[in-house]
Structures are given as structure tokens and as C-alpha cells.
Amino acid sequence: MWRSMLIESSSFKLFVVDEAHMVINWGESSGKSEPFREWFGRLGEIRSLIACPALVITATASRASRRKLRKKLTLVNFHEIVDSPDRENIKLFVEKIKVNEKISVTFSWLIDMVMDQGGECPRHIIFCPSIKLCADVYFAFKVSLNECINYIEMFHSCTTDQVKDEIREDMENKDGH
Incomplete structure (x- = not known):
């Protein structure tokens, strides 16, 4: 039913996946267990049924994860924007608070x-x-x-x-x- 509805509809203008790294993190099984969110893993199938541009957004996917996403979501003619969070005006450091220190x-x-x-x-x-x-x-x-x-x-x-x-x-x- 869903397949025929998606194939027959031409009203789709844009396919958007926000937090796209979750397609891999939640949509794939990890060894013996089932995927946490099975439908996340099936977004590629849905994408293949509709003919429109795609916008895939993630701020945390590694290079390998982005490669998997391109394959899983059948992104062939795409433009990838990768921007480093390393900015001159932003400094990051981690300081662990000692248990007994105020x-x-x-x-x-x-x-x-x-x-x-x-x-x-x-x-x-x-x-x-x-x-x-x-x-x-x-x-x-x-x-x-x-x-x-x-x-x-x-x-x-x-x-x-x-x-x-x-x-x-x-x-x-x-x-x-």
C-alpha cells in the first residue's frame, strides 16, 4: 500500500532527513539484536520510491558514516558540505570534577x-x-x-x-x- 502510494504521488518536492546519523545508529541491527528503530533503516527504501531532491543533515557523522548514508539513501548526484566545528572564537576543554571537591x-x-x-x-x-x-x-x-x-x-x-x-x-x- 505504501509503495504504490509513494510511487504514484508526484507531490513530493523534498525528502529531508535530519539527524541522519541516526539512520545508521538506530536503523541497523547490532549483531544479534533487532534495530532500535527499524523504520530508520528503511528510509533508503522510501527514498528510492520518490523522485525529488534530498536534504540529509547531520552534525556528527564520521566520514565512514557519511559514506554509509550516501549508499543507504541512494545519494548519487549530491553536494556534501563538511564544516569543521573548530572556530577561532570557540575553545573546548573537559575538566572532570573531583568527587570530594567543591x-x-x-x-x-x-x-x-x-x-x-x-x-x-x-x-x-x-x-x-x-x-x-x-x-x-x-x-x-x-x-x-x-x-x-x-x-x-x-x-x-x-x-x-x-x-x-x-x-x-x-x-x-x-x-x-
Whole structure:
């Protein structure tokens, strides 16, 4: 039924796959187990039934994964844009917080920088693996910064849309894009 519907329809203008790396991560079986999302693995079949341009988007696929995606989604006449996340204005580093060390001690360098520079302090984003740790880090900064607290904010899945919008707008205004 689906095949005939797709083949007979000429109304498709664009076939889009966002987070395309998941086609491979979730759509293929891993050894003995079934695929986590079987239909992800069948997107190539659907793609082969419709005649329209495709837009395949992923920010995390390796070169080998991109090769698999091209084959799986039958992308033959395509233009691939690969851009490095390595930017002059972005610096990444990982610092593991010791179990018995206070968060305020771990981030004392950043707390001092915010206290000294206030609104002129370069932007920093601290990624946390859980909302609880995010709240713990936020609270540690809040206690340490006192009057400079308006320079920090929490952003996670439970943050209200209004606060998220304010943070995004503030980041755009500060950085100019």
C-alpha cells in the first residue's frame, strides 16, 4: 500500500532527513539484536520510491558514516558540505570534577573572571550530564557570585521557553550573530 502510494504521488518536492546519523545508529541491527528503530533503516527504501531532491543533515557523522548514508539513501548526484566545528572564537576543554571537591573550587578561575570582568567576561558554556548537576553548578555560582548573579543562567530541557529565548537573544547580541 505504501509503495504504490509513494510511487504514484508526484507531490513530493523534498525528502529531508535530519539527524541522519541516526539512520545508521538506530536503523541497523547490532549483531544479534533487532534495530532500535527499524523504520530508520528503511528510509533508503522510501527514498528510492520518490523522485525529488534530498536534504540529509547531520552534525556528527564520521566520514565512514557519511559514506554509509550516501549508499543507504541512494545519494548519487549530491553536494556534501563538511564544516569543521573548530572556530577561532570557540575553545573546548573537559575538566572532570573531583568527587570530594567543591564545584566552586573547580570553577574558581571562572568565578573570579566573572567577578572581575562582569558583563565584559567572555562567554562560557558549561555542559553537564544531568539537570541535577546543572542545578548544582548554577547554585555554586550563585552562592559565589552574589551581586554578579545576573551574568549566569541555567539552560536545560526544563528551562522555560521564555528564559531560553532570553538566553539565545543575549548570546546573539553579545556575539553579533
